[in-house]
Amino acid sequence: MVPLTTLKNTEKQNILALSLEDLAALIRKLGWKKYRADQIIAWIYKRFVSNFEQMTDLSRSDRQGLSEAFTLSHLKIAAHQKSEDGTEKFLFALEDGKKIETVLIRSEKKRRTLCISSQAGCTLDCRFCLTAEEGLKRNLRAEEIINQFLTVQARLPESEPITNVVLMGMGEPLANLKAVTEACLRMIAPAGLSLSARRVTVSTAGLVPQMKKLLQGPVPVNLSVSLNATTNAIRNKIMPKVNRLYPLEVLMQACKQLPLPVRRSITFEYVMLEGINDSLEDAERLTHLTRGIPCKINLIPFNHYPGSPYQATPDAQILAFQNHLHRQRIRTTVRKSKGRDILAACGQLTSQFAQ
Numbered sequence: 458m459v460p461l462t463t464l465k466n467t468e469k470q471n472i473l474a475l476s477l478e479d480l481a482a483l484i485r486k487l488g489w490k491k492y493r494a495d496q497i498i499a500w501i502y503k504r505f506v507s508n509f510e511q512m513t514d515l516s517r518s519d520r521q522g523l524s525e526a527f528t529l530s531h532l533k534i535a536a537h538q539k540s541e542d543g544t545e546k547f548l549f550a551l552e553d554g555k556k557i558e559t560v561l562i563r564s565e566k567k568r569r570t571l572c573i574s575s576q577a578g579c580t581l582d583c584r585f586c587l588t589a590e591e592g593l594k595r596n597l598r599a600e601e602i603i604n605q606f607l608t609v610q611a612r613l614p615e616s617e618p619i620t621n622v623v624l625m626g627m628g629e630p631l632a633n634l635k636a637v638t639e640a641c642l643r644m645i646a647p648a649g650l651s652l653s654a655r656r657v658t659v660s661t662a663g664l665v666p667q668m669k670k671l672l673q674g675p676v677p678v679n680l681s682v683s684l685n686a687t688t689n690a691i692r693n694k695i696m697p698k699v700n701r702l703y704p705l706e707v708l709m710q711a712c713k714q715l716p717l718p719v720r721r722s723i724t725f726e727y728v729m730l731e732g733i734n735d736s737l738e739d740a741e742r743l744t745h746l747t748r749g750i751p752c753k754i755n756l757i758p759f760n761h762y763p764g765s766p767y768q769a770t771p772d773a774q775i776l777a778f779q780n781h782l783h784r785q786r787i788r789t790t791v792r793k794s795k796g797r798d799i800l801a802a803c804g805q806l807t808s809q810f811a812q
């Protein structure tokens with residue numbers, strides 16, 4: 458058997474940078490038995506350990522060999538806040554000092570949803586979103602995306618597994634498709650986090666070619682499209698960058714043709730901005746835009762943040778908007794906002810942690 462220490466001369470590799478297959482192949486190449494790779498993967502992805510010493514069914518020398526060849530650590534928590542409603546917000550400091558936020562949302566029926574970031578900052582410039590103000594700092598690597606899950610889950614008791622993942626934190630996930638796909642693969646792999654693909658949702662502001670690529674790829678996750686407007690004039694105003702690239706007619710035509718997994722639908726997210734996109738004429742246009750698309754509409758009360766030019770639509774108007782859609786037999790929900798008091802709600806994420 459070749460000892461793992463033969464890798465010592467090269468720089469230590471982050472074991473989380475390896476896909477499950479690459480890790481298993483590397484272990485085999487080094488002459489270790491296959492079950493060793495299974496053990497190591499299980500320690501990382503099922504028992505959420507953050508160092509090799511905790512892998513107690515490996516011999517001392519094997520653990521030593523691993524720590525000489527690889528690094529393994531969870532993300533560094535730079536700040537943490539807990540909301541009155543149980544929502545927790547984590548500010549993680551990455552190795553290069555960039556900061557990202559991850560939010561754990563607790564809801565009824567024992568659902569624990571982790572809202573994960575895919576970029577530090579964001580490629581896009583949605584005008585109702587605090588993250589946009591930072592601009593893009595960089596794409597996250599697959600290991601930084603998956604490590605948000607590992608780090609948060611490791612802090613929770615065993616009786617509180619994270620049940621759902623949404624890639625709706627900082628960043629446009631489909632602008633970082635390769636890393637997002639790899640992270641999602643590890644989320645749904647039986648040897649990985651073994652979440653059902655139905656419990657993993659990737660959100661996009663509407664990058665049309667990447668939407669097709671995602672759904673033609675190996676991860677049958679849910680797709681959520683951040684729509685937010687019913688005319689190009691409004692969408693150009695509130696989501697200028699993406700709507701110039703893929704205007705509404707192009708986006709909706711693409712949604713009609715997407716290869717959705719069987720019995721799945723697209724969720725259209727619609728942030729309600731007072732006097733901008735919340736009239737009953739908007740609701741009526743929405744029924745036309747979404748006709749022929751298996752979908753659900755999720756109305757999101759706008760979460761105000763300091764400096765935002767927009768106001769939230771009053772609850773009564775949201776209800777009237779929802780009723781209009783219901784009358785047209787469109788499945789429509791209103792998202793319950795969580796974590797508003799700690800700026801952890803939708804569109805409120807930033808690397809400048811509010812204290």
Ligand code: SF4
Nearest residue numbers: 579581583586589628
């Ligand atoms: S809403 Fe999403 S895509 Fe738009 S700027 Fe914010 S993080 Fe980026």
